[in-house]
Amino acid sequence: MEQQQYGQGGARVLVVDDDPTVAEVVTGYLDRAGYVVDRAGDGPDALARAAAHWPDLVVLDLMLPGMDGLEVCRRMRGRGPVPVIMLTARGDEDDRILGLEVGADDYVTKPFSPRELVLRVESVLRRTRPSQPSGLLRAAGLSVDPASRRALKNGAELALTIREFDLLAFFLRHPGRVYSREDLMHEVWGWDFGDLSTVTVHVRRLRGKVEDDPGRPRLIQTVWGVGYRFDGSEDVSDGAFRAEA
Secondary structure, eight states, rough: HHHHEEEEEEOOOEEEEEOHHHHHHHHHHHHTOOEEEOOOOOOHHHHHHHSSSSOOOEESSSSSSSHHHHHHHOOOOOOOOOOOEEEEEEOOOOHHHHHHHHSSSEEESSOOOOHHHHHHHHHHHHHHSSSSOOOOOOEEEEEEEEEEEEETTTTEEEOOOOOHHHHHHHHHHTOEEEEOHHHHIIIIOOOOSSOOOHHHHEEEEEEHOOOSTTTTTTTTEEETTTTEEOOOHHHHHTOOOOOOO
8 A cells, every 4th residue: 555655764753732642542543654754732842843854754743732733734844844734623714715825835734534644645645756757747937846846937946845745746737728626636636536626726836826917817717607727828839748657
């Protein structure tokens, strides 16, 4: 199984939750799946543990004493790229969207199934460790290298989260085709179900980084009532777009 493959590969997961019972259960499931697990009970402890042993992924509770999960996420992202799965005890959509806005790659609402959380961890890590090397992708001043997970716009490096990078790479691989939010959730996130606002938020964030005018997007276009389409036609016409298997 993929889950066992990543665990055996020694991926390090930092679990941050002030509820000892939740932290113990999550740690136990991840440990049995083969991951190396660190635990922290609050924000400062999480930042200290991350500095000592940088994690491959963070499972982060939104409601922490003192420094909340959003601030912890911001500070970690300020030190370096790391995928984050946010845990929240509240089902309010604003909380979920806020977590995505600060760069969380996924979220799980409490109470949750520990097995589902392990599958979410597997899914996010799979996206950060592509098994098949892919060639350079180029269009409309954008350049994406899936092997090194670097993205450039007009030669300047873009600071993208894991999901933003995957979404951009997917669009560049499939220019001119319309994809619904359900399609993107399946193809990019690897989920057959979930909150479609996740896709909406990530498209908006990605537009803010790749569009010259995010308020009037030219590259990632909305096809009303259907979904989104990437238009890299300017570079396709002169052969600048390239996707090598």
